[in-house]
Amino acid sequence: MAEPTDNLPLPKRTTPTWEIELLLSGATVFALVQLAGALPAWGNYLLPRLADPWLELGRLMLLYGNSAVVLLCLAFLLHLGLRGYWVALVGMDSVFPGGLNTDRLQAGPIARSLLEKRWTNMDDAIERADNRATVVFGLGLGLALVLATVTVAALLLFLVSLAIASLLGDSRLATGILLALMALWIGPQLAAGYADRLFGHRLRPGGLPWRILRGTLSAYSWAGMSRESSPLVTIYSSNVGEKRSTWVVAVVMVCVTVLSIALAAAYDDDLGPGSYGLFPEGQRDATRAVRHHHYASRHEPGQTPGLPFIPDLVARDRYLPLVVPYVPTAHAHLLERCDRGPVPRDGAGRDARHLATLGCLEAGFTLTLDGEPLALAPEAFSDAGRDLRGLLYMVPLGGLAPGRHELQITLTPAEPPKDGAGPPAWRIPFWR
Numbered sequence: 001m002a003e004p005t006d007n008l009p010l011p012k013r014t015t016p017t018w019e020i021e022l023l024l025s026g027a028t029v030f031a032l033v034q035l036a037g038a039l040p041a042w043g044n045y046l047l048p049r050l051a052d053p054w055l056e057l058g059r060l061m062l063l064y065g066n067s068a069v070v071l072l073c074l075a076f077l078l079h080l081g082l083r084g085y086w087v088a089l090v091g092m093d094s095v096f097p098g099g100l101n102t103d104r105l106q107a108g109p110i111a112r113s114l115l116e117k118r119w120t121n122m123d124d125a126i127e128r129a130d131n132r133a134t135v136v137f138g139l140g141l142g143l144a145l146v147l148a149t150v151t152v153a154a155l156l157l158f159l160v161s162l163a164i165a166s167l168l169g170d171s172r173l174a175t176g177i178l179l180a181l182m183a184l185w186i187g188p189q190l191a192a193g194y195a196d197r198l199f200g201h202r203l204r205p206g207g208l209p210w211r212i213l214r215g216t217l218s219a220y221s222w223a224g225m226s227r228e229s230s231p232l233v234t235i236y237s238s239n240v241g242e243k244r245s246t247w248v249v250a251v252v253m254v255c256v257t258v259l260s261i262a263l264a265a266a267y268d269d270d271l272g273p274g275s276y277g278l279f280p281e282g283q284r285d286a287t288r289a290v291r292h293h294h295y296a297s298r299h300e301p302g303q304t305p306g307l308p309f310i311p312d313l314v315a316r317d318r319y320l321p322l323v324v325p326y327v328p329t330a331h332a333h334l335l336e337r338c339d340r341g342p343v344p345r346d347g348a349g350r351d352a353r354h355l356a357t358l359g360c361l362e363a364g365f366t367l368t369l370d371g372e373p374l375a376l377a378p379e380a381f382s383d384a385g386r387d388l389r390g391l392l393y394m395v396p397l398g399g400l401a402p403g404r405h406e407l408q409i410t411l412t413p414a415e416p417p418k419d420g421a422g423p424p425a426w427r428i429p430f431w432r
Contacts, residue, residue: 018130021137022083025076032073039066040267045387048306051332053165053174057158061151066260067253068147074256075140082133089129093122135236142232143252149224157181189225192216286427294428296323304386306330307426308409314431320397322428323381324365324409325390330424333414334364354380361391366410369395402432 043062050058093099100119102112120128161177192213203210220226227234237245280289292298293307308324338360358380367374374395381392395407410425417423 017134018083018086021079021134025079025083025137029073029076029080032069032076036066036069036073036263037267039069040264043264044267045304048304048327048329051328053158053162053171055329056175056178057155060154060158062264063257063260064147064151064154066263067256068144068151070260070263071140071147071252071256072144074259075136075144079133079137079140082129082136086126086129086133089122089126093126138232139236139248139252142230142236143249146230146233149229153185154182157185188216189220192220288429289427290429294426302386304388308407308428310407310428310430312430315397318396318398320395320407320430322367322393322395322407322409323388323390324378324393325388326361330411331361331364334361334412358391364412365391366412367393367395368408368410370405371408397432400432404429404431406430 039062047055047058099122102116105112107115158174158178161181162171162174164177165171165174196213196217200213217226221228233249290313293305294309295312296309297312299305305325306327308322310320310322335357338357358378362378367376376393376395378391378393381390382388407428408425410423413423
């Protein structure tokens, strides 16, 4: 063992910020991992409550935000691993300052010569490990900042689009206006940059084309849309090369986006992963299938249900409460087509408007019990404990024989089904 010293000497070219890097990565990575799990849960709660155009904004913000968090998690975790490897190299070099000693290896001359030829001395290995860790830390943080900037820019453009759509009298135009504004915002920068690369060296400084290109690029630079606004990424690109850095950035962005979407999908899967590909899991209208979504007793604690449900598998009372949650994502079209008249000011008018709205929702659903239509008037229902709004049907069970029975709820779709598919329907079996 090497003699202990008060201060372990590090290689002269060691990155001076290595201690701060370790502190930041170690202190934040666990919080970021928790946040990466919380964002999909929050999105799963929020998105079904939104209708266009806010639904598109919510999806966009959650995708960008969760991608940035996932990117930071991966970068900091990888950085901790690389820094750990660097620490191990420094420690081993201190314990064995002589480096590689092939005389103590039981290897033949050919294997020994190959090892000596390909061996990297410890100083170079330590420096490379140090540099790799710093590059991962800096590039990961830089790309996360780019995603944050894009998220804020998209939010501002969306608010402008929504304001324009509201002035035009149709908020549903906001998504199309947003795409047009994004094209108008990004298009000139791409065109100016491309023209600069092709013809910039031919233009006379001070001439009109030169001034137009310079003014366009200066405007985007002032708005924070140029390379100097992301120095961590730019310094990397300028040293490893534009093509290589473009591929690295593209691969990283695609990977974190796919992982972010996969995390959201995994959270939405109540039953969890496993080798269940051959198991006959019932879809919403499958026969002889009991789905946990349709029974309040089978819901997860704190879950806000989005599908019709009854209390339990077995109905023992004279009436069976059936709740059809109102989900703006799926049911907003029922109210958009509803003629409820002007907003009244008196109590009788408000009650009439309430009944008209309830009638529009009632007309959007068809109920059957064991194949026979149910002519039931629903009640407006709310449950503050689960942040739930919907319709409540009290299904009479008097005279119903013991055994299996089945409720079916069919939704009138916003558009006619294509390819011969039927309208959305949910089957809820129960036993008497």
